[in-house]
Amino acid sequence: MLNLLGDFIGELRAAGIPxxxxxxxxxxxxxxxIDLSDRSLVKxxxxxxxxxxxxxxxxxxxxxxxxxxxxxxxxxxxxLNAEDEDSDEMTREGAAGASxxxxxxxxxxxxxxxxxxxxxxxxxxxxxxxxxxxxxRQAANEAVTRYAGMEPGxxxxxxxxxxxxxxxxxxxxxxxxxxxxxLAPGESEDVLVQRLARDEARARVEMLKxxxxxxxxxxxxxxxxxxxxxxxxxxxxxxxLDVMHANRDEMAQLERALRPLSRKLAxxxxxxxxxxxxxxxxxxxxxxxxxxxxxxxxxxxFKPPRPAKPEIIVIADISGSVASFARFTLHxxxxxxxxxxxxxxFVFVDGLDEVSRxxxxxxxxxxxxxxINAEADVIAFDGHSDYGRAFLxxxxxxxxxxxxxxxxxxxxxxxxxxxxxxxxxxADLKYRARAVYWLNPEPTSYWDSGDSIVSQYAPYCDKVIxxxxxxxxxxxVGELA
Amino acid sequence: xxxLDPREELAQRLGLLHLPPLRFDSxxxxxxxxxxxDYLSDDSIASVTxxxxxxxxxxxxxxxxxxxxxxLAKAVADSIGARLIRLQCYEGLDxxxxxxxxxxxxxxxxxxxxxxxxxxxEWSHLEEDIxxxxxxxxxxxxxxxxxxxxxxxxxxxxxxxxxxxxxLLLEILSEYQVSIPELGTVKAQxxxxxxxxxxxxxxxxxxxxxxxxxxxxxxxxxxxxxxIILSRVPGISTALAEQIAQVVRSLxxxxxxxxxxxxxxxxxxxxxxxxxxxxxxxADATATLHILLKYQSDIERATKELxxxxxxxx
Numbered sequence: 001m002l003n004l005l006g007d008f009i010g011e012l013r014a015a016g017i018p019x020x021x022x023x024x025x026x027x028x029x030x031x032x033x034i035d036l037s038d039r040s041l042v043k044x045x046x047x048x049x050x051x052x053x054x055x056x057x058x059x060x061x062x063x064x065x066x067x068x069x070x071x072x073x074x075x076x077x078x079x080l081n082a083e084d085e086d087s088d089e090m091t092r093e094g095a096a097g098a099s100x101x102x103x104x105x106x107x108x109x110x111x112x113x114x115x116x117x118x119x120x121x122x123x124x125x126x127x128x129x130x131x132x133x134x135x136x137r138q139a140a141n142e143a144v145t146r147y148a149g150m151e152p153g154x155x156x157x158x159x160x161x162x163x164x165x166x167x168x169x170x171x172x173x174x175x176x177x178x179x180x181x182x183l184a185p186g187e188s189e190d191v192l193v194q195r196l197a198r199d200e201a202r203a204r205v206e207m208l209k210x211x212x213x214x215x216x217x218x219x220x221x222x223x224x225x226x227x228x229x230x231x232x233x234x235x236x237x238x239x240x241l242d243v244m245h246a247n248r249d250e251m252a253q254l255e256r257a258l259r260p261l262s263r264k265l266a267x268x269x270x271x272x273x274x275x276x277x278x279x280x281x282x283x284x285x286x287x288x289x290x291x292x293x294x295x296x297x298x299x300x301x302f303k304p305p306r307p308a309k310p311e312i313i314v315i316a317d318i319s320g321s322v323a324s325f326a327r328f329t330l331h332x333x334x335x336x337x338x339x340x341x342x343x344x345x346f347v348f349v350d351g352l353d354e355v356s357r358x359x360x361x362x363x364x365x366x367x368x369x370x371x372i373n374a375e376a377d378v379i380a381f382d383g384h385s386d387y388g389r390a391f392l393x394x395x396x397x398x399x400x401x402x403x404x405x406x407x408x409x410x411x412x413x414x415x416x417x418x419x420x421x422x423x424x425x426x427a428d429l430k431y432r433a434r435a436v437y438w439l440n441p442e443p444t445s446y447w448d449s450g451d452s453i454v455s456q457y458a459p460y461c462d463k464v465i466x467x468x469x470x471x472x473x474x475x476x477v478g479e480l481a
Numbered sequence: 482x483x484x485l486d487p488r489e490e491l492a493q494r495l496g497l498l499h500l501p502p503l504r505f506d507s508x509x510x511x512x513x514x515x516x517x518x519d520y521l522s523d524d525s526i527a528s529v530t531x532x533x534x535x536x537x538x539x540x541x542x543x544x545x546x547x548x549x550x551x552x553l554a555k556a557v558a559d560s561i562g563a564r565l566i567r568l569q570c571y572e573g574l575d576x577x578x579x580x581x582x583x584x585x586x587x588x589x590x591x592x593x594x595x596x597x598x599x600x601x602x603e604w605s606h607l608e609e610d611i612x613x614x615x616x617x618x619x620x621x622x623x624x625x626x627x628x629x630x631x632x633x634x635x636x637x638x639x640x641x642x643x644x645x646x647x648x649l650l651l652e653i654l655s656e657y658q659v660s661i662p663e664l665g666t667v668k669a670q671x672x673x674x675x676x677x678x679x680x681x682x683x684x685x686x687x688x689x690x691x692x693x694x695x696x697x698x699x700x701x702x703x704x705x706x707x708x709i710i711l712s713r714v715p716g717i718s719t720a721l722a723e724q725i726a727q728v729v730r731s732l733x734x735x736x737x738x739x740x741x742x743x744x745x746x747x748x749x750x751x752x753x754x755x756x757x758x759x760x761x762x763x764a765d766a767t768a769t770l771h772i773l774l775k776y777q778s779d780i781e782r783a784t785k786e787l788x789x790x791x792x793x794x795x
Contacts, residue, residue, distance in 0.1 A: 029487055041508055048532060049695075050542070053690075192728070192766055
């Protein structure tokens with residue numbers, strides 16, 4: 001157990017969850033105090049001692065499923081098989097294809113199945129309709145055997161298998177059928193009832209998905225061992241995801257992570273500002289006070305603090321490749337706009353438009369950010385980023401409004417599609433502004449490759465920063481205020 | 482290998498004569514006893530509460546507002562027959578409000594009362610006297626430590642205090658003791674159960690998290706929410722409770738500013754019972770949605786999504 005625990009914690013650390021030595025000790029003590037045959041108790045105890053952040057739970061869950069997959073389940077499955085002897089033909093077939101600790105389960109699709117596609121669909125449907133977990137497990141098992149087409153020894157994480165299985169099951173149809181069933185004939189015109197039925201159906205299909213995912217994972221663990229698999233299914237924490245290359249699921253995760261992140265940042269900055277409650281010595285007041293002590297300045301008086309609130313000007317490239325990065329940054333900057341005297345936002349592709357108005361009077365920056373794409377007028381010619389032209393436009397129209405109190409943030413990968421750089425514009429902006437920062441969502445090693453011209457602008461920026469994850473972004477914006 | 486049981490180890494350090502009895506036999510026991518006090522837990526709540534008792538560690542409960550974090554501490558206190566001592570945190574909380582304070586006026590009185598007997602009284606004697614426990618005002622944390630009857634300590638909304646103030650809690654959380662410079666160290670008379678709650682408005686310090694077991698309490702699933710409604714709202718039918726739970730789940734899936742909490746769900750259920758409804762029609766839903774949702778934009782969105790109407794009927 002201790003070795004297993006050590007490996008497991010190693011995996012958590014590798015995935016980015018900070019586990020301290022004392023937490024390791026706590027988890028070991030917890031394992032001594034509880035009944036190890038109760039899998040959910042083991043899981044909850046490990047979670048309570050090792051994971052101290054709700055956002056880290058999904059990563060913990062994945063790792064747990066991999067490391068503690070069949071070890072404790074083996075005995076449970078044997079029991080199930082025994083029971084299956086007297087149940088009907090179909091379910092036994094399904095269970096036999098999947099179990100037996102020594103047997104390799106990764107055979108090709110459909111070999112051991114006698115069920116037709118229609119039968120399987122019906123089995124699934126019935127299991128979902130009745131909410132019968134046992135039947136669902138059998139059906140998931142069967143579906144994976146039939147459709148996933150798993151090949152032993154391949155170093156994959158199973159997403160492909162999952163995709164293949166789900167595609168063949170036609171979940172949309174299943175969901176539709178489920179939501180129809182639960183509706184009594186007379187009620188179906190009531191919108192609320194329909195909606196509830198649909199949501200219920202969706203929740204059940206999600207259950208099936210989870211079940212199939214678990215099934216595939218267990219087979220993979222059998223095939224390749226926990227540690228190898230853990231490596232291929234390891235997912236970074238939301239704040240460490242590479243914004244540029246996030247897929248749709250990860251994007252949704254990022255969106256979810258962003259709101260609490262910006263709220264926390266705002267709270268932290270506001271508190272920091274409030275605590276700095278002393279300004280420089282107020283000489284006049286101090287001398288006046290000193291009269292009561294015979295001219296000795298015992299009681300020092302301070303001027304109220306005048307926090308320098310910078311004015312922020314964001315100029316963001318919102319062309320396809322870096323759009324999401326720009327969205328996150330705009331969201332974050334506006335979420336803490338109370339920390340700045342003013343925030344103005346400009347977006348560009350090959351034309352440039354001011355979007356500050358979209359953020360005015362909106363409580364939730366994400367609404368405004370969502371409107372940018374539809375409402376900003378940013379395409380002047382062919383819709384390919386042209387940094388040079390955008391900077392020229394900006395300079396022409398707004399340069400006289402840049403003062404020594406303005407901090408300019410430029411967001412983009414500086415991939416200019418071989419247009420002219422017009423770096424002299426940035427040079428002039430730097431001369432006018434307090435500081436010019438360039439945030440680049442690409443890794444440093446890609447800079448200046450292909451049509452990227454970061455180094456032409458870099459000499460005129462106070463700093464060019466690689467900013468690929470929410471964590472980096474948060475750190476930078478926090479420094480700014 | 483006989484590593485010392487964490488409770489024994491702590492009891493030795495505190496110098497307790499008897500090892501305090503275990504409060505719960507198993508996670509199932511936790512569940513059943515909490516249920517008797519109308520708190521429906523789930524697997525993770527029961528497991529972590531059980532574990533906290535076994536390891537003698539505080540629990541940090543985190544999750545959205547209104548999911549029963551504070552209620553958990555109350556229910557645990559009720560189920561083990563202990564007194565609940567509550568420290569409500571807020572910005573600007575300091576040790577004189579959380580730990581202890583010297584009763585300055587009483588000390589002053591003592592000094593004045595001592596005077597007429599002549600200046601013969603020795604300063605050192607007086608000093609010893611006025612910094613005695615008699616002149617100490619105990620605040621919740623010290624009270625929980627010095628109590629001899631069974632207590633449950635609840636430190637509510639710990640995310641509201643400043644990062645620096647968190648440090649006040651560290652000694653009590655890991656050692657179950659409080660150091661008072663003039664008096665020395667006050668050790669706990671027992672091992673109290675400690676709950677900390679947080680709404681996650683800011684990151685808590687690593688030091689604090691490390692000392693606690695972590696429990697995330699999210700929104701309950703449909704079945705559990707239905708059971709909660711059934712146990713907390715008298716006179717409600719199972720069908721209605723089920724339907725309420727389903728509507729609330731659908732609402733939580735929408736992208737709202739503030740998702741309905743469990744306590745708001747209960748308010749809604751009570752309202753429907755008072756109105757004498759057996760099932761939720763569209764009209765009732767529209768008319769009472771403001772009990773669940775507190776932002777106008779949320780109400781509009783929910784009306785549109787769930788009821789297929791563009792405008793709420795005012």
